[in-house]
Every structure is written in structure tokens, then in C-alpha cells.
Amino acid sequence: MAAPFSTSIELRHLRYFVAAAEHGSFRKAGVALEVKESSISRSVRDLEDEIGVSLFIRHSSGVNLTLAGQRYLSRTRQALDQIREAGEEAAAFGRAEEGHLRVGLFSKLASGFLADLFQRYDQRYSGVHIDFVEAPAESHAAAIRRFDLDAAYILGRQGWGDCDAIPLWSEPLFFALPRLHRLAQSVTLSWRDLVDETFLVRTQGSGNEVRGFLERKFRELDISPRISTQQVARYSLLGLVATGRGIVPVLESEAVISLPEVVYRPLAGEVIPFSVIYSPKNDNPAVRTLLSLTRKMAQERAATR
Structure with a gap:
């Protein structure tokens, strides 16, 4: 023995x-x-x-x-x-040279701040594997409280219980229109211009937030917007726009997506703020480096505007 x-x-x-x-x-x-x-x-x-x-x-x-x-x-x-x-x-x-992150998004990474952020993060911390999750903000906040998510980049600046938030960048709001739409020749749009339009909104992801945003804006005009919900991916909505089924609100960074039958026009005076939320109790070193880089890039972006 x-x-x-x-x-x-x-x-x-x-x-x-x-x-x-x-x-x-x-x-x-x-x-x-x-x-x-x-x-x-x-x-x-x-x-x-x-x-x-x-x-x-x-x-x-x-x-x-x-x-x-x-x-x-x-x-x-x-x-x-x-x-x-x-x-x-x-x-x-x-040192966050290795590890794992689960990050919530309001939409897919394409261009703009988030695409630049994670490209730079990957260059600095290539040993950290990142899983991305697309869901509504309330789902992200709940997952952060359960430590199922490390951080989430969301629309708006509202507070979420038990989550800390860092205000980040803001983007002008555009609308995607059919190329032959009556407003396609306009330089800018107003909410009044859109009262008779059909708005295409997803049932998943940030669809509920977009729907709520549209309803709040038109409530100020005492108008109930006509909203058509679609069970498609976010960028598939643009294909529906091209066929004349409605119009879609998009961010400035998303207006780089080129479709032959779709044009983008800015909405005058409308800017969408973004923030990142996280749990102060999360001890994952990788999330600390991500938040640090996020702050730095947000400050750099603000300084150039």
C-alpha cells in the first residue's frame, strides 16, 4: 500500500x-x-x-x-x-492574454465602432475567444446578472438593475428607402414625412427596442405608426425594402451596405446613443481589458467629432 x-x-x-x-x-x-x-x-x-x-x-x-x-x-x-x-x-x-468572453450585441457586427473595437481587441488579445450573442437589451441585462454574459453593447442610456453602464458613442439615424420612393430625392427626412409609411421591424434581436422607439416618437405626434414585423435577419429587411414592402430605420454605420434598389436618407436631428453594460461583480480579466479598450476608443471617437 x-x-x-x-x-x-x-x-x-x-x-x-x-x-x-x-x-x-x-x-x-x-x-x-x-x-x-x-x-x-x-x-x-x-x-x-x-x-x-x-x-x-x-x-x-x-x-x-x-x-x-x-x-x-x-x-x-x-x-x-x-x-x-x-x-x-x-x-x-x-493579463487577459488568454480566456473567454461572451458579449451581447444589439445587431450583427458589420462596420462602425463595434467592428473597429473588436478588430483592435483581436489584434491585442488573440488568445481570448469571444462568443457573440444577439438579443434584446433586457435579455442581455438578465444574462449579465446571471454571469452568462460578460458585457453587452446596447441602444440607449437607460439604467439596468445590478448592472453598471458606460456611455459610449452616438450615431445619426437614417432610413432605408426603395430607390423609387417619393422621399428618395429628399436630402433629409423628418418624422412628419414618415407618418404614412410602413415600418419593417424584426421579431428577434433588437426588434422590440426598435418598435418601442418608433411608437414613442410617433406618440409625440399623436399618431400610431404602421409597423410590420418580419421573421428575418436584420439585413434581410433591406431586401424587403428593395421590393417596396416598407422602410427600415438604420444606423449611420449600417448605411454603408449597398443594394441597387435601396437608398439611405438621414433623419434630421435624430441621434441614437449607445452604451455598454456589465456586472461590477464580474472578475473575468478579459472583460476588464475589453471595457478599458472600449472607453479609450469612445474617447478617441469623441475627440475627433
Whole structure:
């Protein structure tokens, strides 16, 4: 029956043992480690007492491993290598060189601030794997509270319980119109111009937020907007616009998507703010580096506007 492992064995015991075995001498091991020869000798003796076997044959010119010492040396080297690798992995994780992030989005990454942000993040932290999740803001906030998400980039600046928020950038609001639409020749649009239009909104993702936004805006005009919900991907809505089924609100960064039968026109005076929400209790080092880079890029963007 194997003897139980002793908790009295310390790393220095193992390091001193390996050094003595490699140098064939307690004196040379002490010189290499910059400790006294007596410290090496005493640590090896303590180690032998703990495991109950002689590891070295001692003689006037140095030491040689016993058969038991040879077996012990092999396993000790493996153990020290694993401890070193574990430390390197933990340090890399702490510096966010490696790790995992789950990030919520209001829509797919295409262009603009978020595309630039994650491109730069990937360049700096290539060892961090990121999973993206598209969902409504309330779903993102709930997932952050459960620690199922690390951060979420959302429309608006409203507060979410138990979540901290960082205000970020703002973008002008555009509308995607059919190329032959009556308003396609307008330089800018107003809400009054759109009172008779049909608005295409998704049933998933940020669709509910877009619907609520449109309803609030037209409520100010005492008008109930005509909204058509569609079970399609966000950018598939533009294909429906091209066929004349309605119009779609888009961000300035999304207006770079080119379709032959679709044009984009800005809505005068309408700017959409964005923010990132996260849990202050989240101890994932990768989310700290992401938020730090997010703040920096938001400040850079604001300084150039």
C-alpha cells in the first residue's frame, strides 16, 4: 500500500533535490541556486525523511541517485513542469492574454465602432475567444446578472438593475428607402414625412427596442405608426425594402451596405446613443481589458467629432 502524500513537502525541497541530482553535488547545487550547501543538504534529508527512502548515495566527491531517487527525479521534474505551466497559464489569464468572453450585441457586427473595437481587441488579445450573442437589451441585462454574459453593447442610456453602464458613442439615424420612393430625392427626412409609411421591424434581436422607439416618437405626434414585423435577419429587411414592402430605420454605420434598389436618407436631428453594460461583480480579466479598450476608443471617437 502506498504511503500517503505528506503535506510537509515544499516546493523548495523538490527544487533543491532536482538541482542536486542535476549537478551531482550539494555544493554545486547550492552555487547554482545561490543558497548555502547546508540548506541543500538539510532539505534533501528532510525530503528523504518525509517519503521514507534514500534518494542519494553520498560520497566524498558528491552524490549519486539511488534507484528510488531516479524514479523520484522523473516524477518530480514532471510535477515542477506542471506547476510552472499552471503559473504561466494563470498569469496569462490574469493579463487577459488568454480566456473567454461572451458579449451581447444589439445587431450583427458589420462596420462602425463595434467592428473597429473588436478588430483592435483581436489584434491585442488573440488568445481570448469571444462568443457573440444577439438579443434584446433586457435579455442581455438578465444574462449579465446571471454571469452568462460578460458585457453587452446596447441602444440607449437607460439604467439596468445590478448592472453598471458606460456611455459610449452616438450615431445619426437614417432610413432605408426603395430607390423609387417619393422621399428618395429628399436630402433629409423628418418624422412628419414618415407618418404614412410602413415600418419593417424584426421579431428577434433588437426588434422590440426598435418598435418601442418608433411608437414613442410617433406618440409625440399623436399618431400610431404602421409597423410590420418580419421573421428575418436584420439585413434581410433591406431586401424587403428593395421590393417596396416598407422602410427600415438604420444606423449611420449600417448605411454603408449597398443594394441597387435601396437608398439611405438621414433623419434630421435624430441621434441614437449607445452604451455598454456589465456586472461590477464580474472578475473575468478579459472583460476588464475589453471595457478599458472600449472607453479609450469612445474617447478617441469623441475627440475627433
